[in-house]
Amino acid sequence: MKHFLLLAxxxxxxxxxxxxxxxAQSTSSTSAVASSAPIDSPAKFLGYQxxxxxxxxxxxxxxxxQVARQLPKRIKLIPYGTTYExxxxxxxxxxxxxxxxxxxxIRTNNLKRIGLMDGTPTAxxxxxxxxxxxxxxxxxxxxxxxxxxxxxRLLSSSDAxxxxxxxxxxxxxxxxxxxxxxxRYVNWYNQMVGRTPDPTPSAREHNEPWPGGRYxxxxxxxxRDWAWQTQExxxxxxxxxQQWMPHLHGDFHEMGVESPYYFAPSAKPYHEDITPFQRKxxxxxxxxxxxxFDKNGWLYYTRERFDLFYPSYGDTYPTYNxxxxxxxxxxxxxxxGLAIEKADGDTLTLRQRIDHHVASSIATLESVADRPAEIxxxxxxxxxxxxxxxxxxxxSYVIKSxxxxxxxxxxxxxxxxxxxxxxxxxxAQTVASGFNYITQKNDKNVSVAADDIVISAYQxxxxxxxxxxxxxxxxxxxxxxxxxxxxxxxxxxxxxxxLTARINPGSTQPPAVSSSTSTTGSTAASRPYxxxxxxxxxPAVQMLAGLLKQKIRVxxxxxxxxxxxxxxxxxxxxxxxxGNERFGERFDALVRAEATKTGADLTPVQTGFVSKGxxxxxxxxxxxxxxxxxxxxxxxxxxxxxxxxWHFFDQELxxxxxxxxxNTLGNVQWNKLDVLxxxxxxxxxxxxxxxxxxxxxxxxxxxGKLIALERAASFLAxxxxxxxxxxxxxxxxxxxxxxxxxxxLKLYIDRERTAIADDIPGSIYRVDVDTSHPLGFGLSxxxxxxxxxxxNFDFLKDGWNVGYLKTTNYVAGFSGRNAKEKLKNTxxxxxxxxxRGSVVYLADDPLFRGFWYNGKLLFGNAVFxxxx
Numbered sequence: 001m002k003h004f005l006l007l008a009x010x011x012x013x014x015x016x017x018x019x020x021x022x023x024a025q026s027t028s029s030t031s032a033v034a035s036s037a038p039i040d041s042p043a044k045f046l047g048y049q050x051x052x053x054x055x056x057x058x059x060x061x062x063x064x065x066q067v068a069r070q071l072p073k074r075i076k077l078i079p080y081g082t083t084y085e086x087x088x089x090x091x092x093x094x095x096x097x098x099x100x101x102x103x104x105x106i107r108t109n110n111l112k113r114i115g116l117m118d119g120t121p122t123a124x125x126x127x128x129x130x131x132x133x134x135x136x137x138x139x140x141x142x143x144x145x146x147x148x149x150x151x152x153r154l155l156s157s158s159d160a161x162x163x164x165x166x167x168x169x170x171x172x173x174x175x176x177x178x179x180x181x182x183x184r185y186v187n188w189y190n191q192m193v194g195r196t197p198d199p200t201p202s203a204r205e206h207n208e209p210w211p212g213g214r215y216x217x218x219x220x221x222x223x224r225d226w227a228w229q230t231q232e233x234x235x236x237x238x239x240x241x242q243q244w245m246p247h248l249h250g251d252f253h254e255m256g257v258e259s260p261y262y263f264a265p266s267a268k269p270y271h272e273d274i275t276p277f278q279r280k281x282x283x284x285x286x287x288x289x290x291x292x293f294d295k296n297g298w299l300y301y302t303r304e305r306f307d308l309f310y311p312s313y314g315d316t317y318p319t320y321n322x323x324x325x326x327x328x329x330x331x332x333x334x335x336x337g338l339a340i341e342k343a344d345g346d347t348l349t350l351r352q353r354i355d356h357h358v359a360s361s362i363a364t365l366e367s368v369a370d371r372p373a374e375i376x377x378x379x380x381x382x383x384x385x386x387x388x389x390x391x392x393x394x395x396s397y398v399i400k401s402x403x404x405x406x407x408x409x410x411x412x413x414x415x416x417x418x419x420x421x422x423x424x425x426x427x428a429q430t431v432a433s434g435f436n437y438i439t440q441k442n443d444k445n446v447s448v449a450a451d452d453i454v455i456s457a458y459q460x461x462x463x464x465x466x467x468x469x470x471x472x473x474x475x476x477x478x479x480x481x482x483x484x485x486x487x488x489x490x491x492x493x494x495x496x497x498x499l500t501a502r503i504n505p506g507s508t509q510p511p512a513v514s515s516s517t518s519t520t521g522s523t524a525a526s527r528p529y530x531x532x533x534x535x536x537x538x539p540a541v542q543m544l545a546g547l548l549k550q551k552i553r554v555x556x557x558x559x560x561x562x563x564x565x566x567x568x569x570x571x572x573x574x575x576x577x578x579g580n581e582r583f584g585e586r587f588d589a590l591v592r593a594e595a596t597k598t599g600a601d602l603t604p605v606q607t608g609f610v611s612k613g614x615x616x617x618x619x620x621x622x623x624x625x626x627x628x629x630x631x632x633x634x635x636x637x638x639x640x641x642x643x644x645x646w647h648f649f650d651q652e653l654x655x656x657x658x659x660x661x662x663n664t665l666g667n668v669q670w671n672k673l674d675v676l677x678x679x680x681x682x683x684x685x686x687x688x689x690x691x692x693x694x695x696x697x698x699x700x701x702x703x704g705k706l707i708a709l710e711r712a713a714s715f716l717a718x719x720x721x722x723x724x725x726x727x728x729x730x731x732x733x734x735x736x737x738x739x740x741x742x743x744x745l746k747l748y749i750d751r752e753r754t755a756i757a758d759d760i761p762g763s764i765y766r767v768d769v770d771t772s773h774p775l776g777f778g779l780s781x782x783x784x785x786x787x788x789x790x791x792n793f794d795f796l797k798d799g800w801n802v803g804y805l806k807t808t809n810y811v812a813g814f815s816g817r818n819a820k821e822k823l824k825n826t827x828x829x830x831x832x833x834x835x836r837g838s839v840v841y842l843a844d845d846p847l848f849r850g851f852w853y854n855g856k857l858l859f860g861n862a863v864f865x866x867x868x
Contacts, residue, residue, distance in 0.1 A: 039070040039156055042148040050145050051351030053193075053338065054186040057087055057179040060144050064092050064175065067151060073097045074155055074166075081236030084217040087179035089236055091131075094154060095170045099127055106170055107244055114245060114322070114383035115460040116419060128375045130368050131172040131246035132361055133314055136223045138181020139213030139334030140254035141189075142350060146357040147175040153362070161366050168369045172246065178215075178222050178233060185213025185334055197338035199347050201257075208334045211639035218651070219643025220850065223251070224310075226317035227468065229417050230647070230850035242419050247379045248324040250364050251314030252357055254333040257340055257348060260299035261356050262329035263289040266315070267307045271473065273391055273463055274308060274319055277378045281324045281367075282308075288367040292359040310483055311467050320464045322382035324375070328360050386462035394498035397469055398425070398434065398446070399453040403494045403781065404536035405601055408453065410853050411492045415455070420465050422455045423505020434497035437471060437489040438782055440811065446497050454505040469498070472812035483762020483786065485813030486851075490764050490784035493537075493854035527577070528604035530616060531591050532563075535571030535778040536601075538652065538853065541860030543600040544573055545655040548626035548864075550590060553579040556865060558620040558774070561613025564605050571777025571865065573624075574616055576608065624868050627674035627705070630658035632665065636683025641709070644847040645677055648859065662687035670699040675863055678712035680845065688715065697721045701835025705867045710789060713841045717793065723832045724841050727794045727822075763787050763813030767803040767828050774865035775802040775831055775840065778857050784811060785828060785844045786852050790819035793827040793843060803829035829858070831866055838867040 043049045045063050068075045074094055081089040093103060102124065109126055111117035132150070134143030151173060154162050165171065176182050185208065192205040200206075211219050216231050225234040255262070265282035286302050293300045306327050308316050318325035332340075332353045339349045368375060385391075401408065415422050425448045434446040448454070457465060467473070468488050489496035533540050535556070547554050555574040560567060580587050595602035608616030615621075629649065633642040642659075649657035660668060660676075665687055676696070678684070688696075697720075700706055708716055716722040767783045769776040776783075783803065795801045807824045815823070832839040840862045846855025 039067050039152070041152055041156075049351075050149055051338075051349065051354050054141050054189055054350075055145060055148070056186055057144070057176050057183050060148060060175045061088055061090055063148050064090070064151065067155065068092070071155055074100060075151075076100065076103060078172075078240070080240040081232070083178075083180045083233055085180045087183065089177075089179065089233060091172050091174045091240065092151065093170060093172050094151070094166070095127070096167050099170055103170065110245055111243075113380050115387055116242070116245060126376050127168060127170050128247040128368050128372045128379075129170045129172065129244055130248040130250075130365055131174070131241075131244070131318075132250045132252065132364070133174045133177055134252045135175070135182050136177040136251065136314060137214045137221075137253060137333075138178045138183070139185035139208060140252075140330075140332075141182055141185055141213070141334075142254060142330060142332060142353040142357055143252045144176050144182060145350070145354050146252065146361065147173055149354060149358045150361045153358070154365075161362060161369075165362075165365045165369045168372045169365060171365060172244065174237070177237060180217045180233075181213045181215055181222075183213075188213070189337060193338065199339040199341040201335070201340055205337045206335050206340055210635045210637075211633075211643075212334055214334065215639045215643060218647040219639035220647065221640055223253075223314055224312050224849055226314060227312040227418065227464075228414070228849060228851035235417065238417060245321065246318070246323055247375050248364070248368055249314065249318035249326075250361070251325070251327050252361070253327060253329045254336075254353070255329045255331055256333065257331055257335050258343055259329070259331040260301060261293065261331065261360070262301055262304075262306060262327070263360050264326040265303050266326065267304050270308045271311075271316070271320070271467065273467060275378075275382060278319055278324055282326065284367050285324070285326055285364055288363040289360050292363045293356075296355075296359070298356060298359075309473070311464070311486065320467050321461070322379050322386075322463070326364070328357065330356050382463075383460050386460055387458055390457040390459075390462035390466070392457065392462075392466040392470070393500060394435070394466070394469070395457045395501060396499045396503040397455040397457075397465075398431075398448050398497040398499060398503070399455070399489075400495040400497075401449055401451040401453065404534070406537035406539035406599060407492050407494055407853060409599060410538065411488065411494060412453070414488070418461065418464060418468075420455065420461045420468075421459050422453055423508045424510050425450050425452045425454050425503070426506020426511070429503075431499055431501055431503065434499045435471070437487070437496045437498070440471070443497070446499070448503070450506075451511045454503055456502065456504050458502065458504075469496075471498070483788075483813065485762055485764040485786070485811070487764065487812060490811065491786075491852050491854060493779075493781055493784065495781070526588060528588075529606050529608055530574055530576040530604075531595075532568060532603045532605055533573040533575070533595070533600050534568060534603075535573060535865075536569075536857070537778070538856045538860070539598045539600040540573060540778070541857060541864070542598040542653055543594050543602075544624065544860070544864055545653040546594040546598060547575065547591070548624065549655060550594075551626070552583070552587075552590060554624045555616070555621045556624055556774075556777075556868070557614065558622060559613050559772075561610045563607065563610045566603075567612075569778065569780060570772060571774070571861075574621060576616060622868050624864060625674075627863065628658070628672060629656070629675040629677065629863060630660045630668075630673050631677040631679065632662050632681070632687065633659050633679075634662040634687075636662065636686060637679055637681045640849070641679035641681075641845065644845065644850060645679055647850060648847050648856065652856070665692045666695075668695075670695065670702075670704065673699075673704065675705045675707065677863075678706065678708045680710035681712055681715070684712060684715040693719060693721075697834065700837035700839060703836040703867075705838050705840065707840040707842065707862050709842050710791075710845050713793075713843055714789075714791060716839070716841070721834065722839060723796050723799050724827075724830070724839075725794045726792050727826070763815045764811040765805055765823065765828075766809045766811050768806060768809070769803045769829075770800070773800050773802045773831065774868070775800070775829060775858070775861045777861050777865055779854075783854060783858065785846075785855075786848050787815075787823065787844055788848070789843075790815075790822045791826065791843045792822040793830075793841070795825075795827050796830045796832060799830050799832035801827055801830050803827075840866055 076093045079090045109121040112121040134147045229235045264285040315325040315327045330353050429448045431446045436443045557572045631645045649655050717724045767785050769779045771780045805826045828843050830841045846858045
């Protein structure tokens with residue numbers, strides 16, 4: 001009987017919030033609804049009560065459209081794009097008729113006040129803009145149901161709280177940030193559940209299959225993508241976000257079934273640049289939410305686990321953009337379904353989960369409605385300070401133009417998407433000193449060229465700029481939820497200086513390119529002997545992939561060479577007319593079109609006779625083939641690790657990739673595959689059985705190439721036929737190791753903090769690279785790796801140790817003391833030759849979250865250069 005009542009949503013807590021907070025889903029307060037224009041309740045529109053089933057994304061949007069038809073003066077629908085799978089992305093803006101009548105003025109006034117739009121704001125009062133985001137993780141599907149309840153309550157109810165919110169605040173509600181993941185979960189769950197939900201945790205409806213609905217189409221985690229904007233849903237949403245710049249942003253999630261509700265204040269560490277007002281308002285949000293939860297007797301917790309540090313979350317990114325940002329976490333997620341029995345014997349229902357999210361949504365909006373002037377004032381002061389007295393030591397940044405144009409363009413695109421302004425020096429000049437990110441030392445008399453990029457800290461987005469460029473972020477508490485280093489100069493591999501002096505860009509346009517420079521648009525002879533492409537960054541990889549797809553023969557120089565008074569590095573692509581005669585007159589047009597499309601730097605030359613190095617017909621100029629590539633996916637593989645590879649090939653290279661379920665490895669036709677990629681995996685013991693490993697070894701010996709990333713490399717260490725080994729510490733005199741003695745004197749209460757001695761949550765290390773090896777081609781400017789795991793690999797005795805860490809390679813981020821020891825004198829990337837094939841070991845993930853730009857060239861080397 002208890003289960004029946006819970007499924008019907010008739011809990012005491014539910015009734016309490018409905019009566020005291022005038023919940024929109026209740027049938028009470030007919031007079032309140034009647035006092036406003038009548039609109040359909042979600043139940044009337046959908047044909048079932050909220051909480052009785054999960055609603056597909058298109059029906060959630062359809063409900064918002066119905067409300068807009070019925071109450072057009074109080075709601076505005078704002079479509080902002082579509083997903084990879086074609087689903088609509090849309091937010092709704094709601095408020096009083098007065099505010100909705102001047103909605104565009106409110107939006108533009110806000111941007112003008114903070115310096116992100118030219119012009120003078122009108123004298124009209126500025127209401128705060130509060131933005132609530134639901135369902136960024138698709139299988140945390142309670143959020144989309146919550147959206148409908150919150151929308152109905154705010155627009156239909158005449159209770160004092162709803163009226164106060166509507167009269168003082170413009171509210172933006174996003175019903176679903178990740179519709180593809182949401183529908184993946186909802187469609188699966190609705191197929192699994194019977195007429196009556198089964199609360200037994202072992203029931204199939206509580207055990208979502210791989211990859212689950214949490215992730216995007218390409219299996220990225222969209223809640224880690226706010227700053228990097230690698231995914232289409234993030235790019236489109238952030239373009240809209242920058243057009244509004246809300247004063248408050250709430251991000252709604254779910255966590256494990258057994259956990260109670262979580263709301264602000266956030267856990268430490270807080271980033272040092274979070275303002276006192278933002279810190280104080282974390283407590284304010286907690287005060288308001290606790291009133292609702294205390295009144296209903298609901299369990300909750302604060303100040304634990306979810307911190308404010310990593311800059312690409314739905315709470316931190318808004319915070320670093322001046323807003324009040326916070327996370328809300330409800331127990332449940334994809335495990336909970338419509339009802340699930342917890343360890344204490346109680347049953348958690350979808351209706352209960354919705355009630356909790358509705359309460360925290362309303363409480364948060366109420367906290368804004370009670371102090372609109374203060375919030376708007378503090379928001380303005382945040383940007384005033386950014387423009388006039390920016391935080392941080394460095395008042396400007398110089399990015400040298402002598403790097404590769406592909407890297408520069410990619411960084412510029414990231415800056416533009418985040419509305420960080422930049423320009424060019426415009427003239428040659430010298431500054432007294434600057435911090436050199438590459439050497440990690442202060443250089444005297446830094447020379448700034450006319451075409452160097454200059455970023456001034458005196459701009460509205462100064463705080464975000466400082467955080468994205470900081471060399472080493474200060475941690476007030478080492479027990480953090482995510483990576484601890486992300487500095488963009490290292491991610492992009494660009495020579496950068498942080499300057500204590502203010503330098504303003506002299507021009508917003510790059511200086512004109514000298515007519516002597518050979519580029520894609522060169523007026524050189526229309527039929528050159530060959531075309532050259534410097535192997536420096538992603539555009540070169542993209543161009544190679546495009547040429548190989550068209551069956552154009554491409555070669556690569558194993559050694560540096562000089563031709564026509566220019567020097568070209570190892571890895572340079574050489575596209576000769578010889579060998580491509582079958583294309584006839586189309587050859588030049590095809591090559592140049594591919595260069596234009598990818599942005600690769602293409603140089604035509606009239607001879608294959610070099611003045612230094614190897615001529616183009618030499619054996620040291622290797623022909624590259626178009627590899628047939630596959631990646632192992634499936635149970636045990638963290639979806640993002642497989643998704644990063646899939647997205648790289650599909651969206652960045654536009655190159656075919658076979659997705660191979662690990663359970664079918666025994667059925668692979670190995671003669672139809674040239675490269676197999678093993679992403680990190682927790683369950684390779686299940687896939688890589690002795691039989692499958694034997695087949696893979698024979699395939700490698702016959703000419704195949706295996707690329708093992710992170711834990712996949714660890715799994716192969718010590719296996720028969722694979723030369724990778726972990727370091728032998730047996731001879732170490734542990735009696736002299738004070739840390740091992742201290743480790744035994746630990747307190748139980750400190751167990752979580754003690755465990756991080758072995759952790760390395762995303763720290764940056766400088767890798768020593770053998771750039772003469774194909775795996776190191778193009779990395780002569782240095783390679784910085786984002787290290788996720790404290791691996792402990794010995795150097796290959798018979799293979800090629802291409803990248804390695806010495807004792808002083810640490811750069812930034814938190815590394816536990818034990819992890820730091822393991823990462824001394826350790827192999828990072830190596831190549832083992834096995835028969836006619838090869839094994840590429842990559843201890844780190846070079847495609848991590850799609851934002852570690854420098855890793856894309858490294859991964860291109862592994863796929864296209866090694867073993868050819």
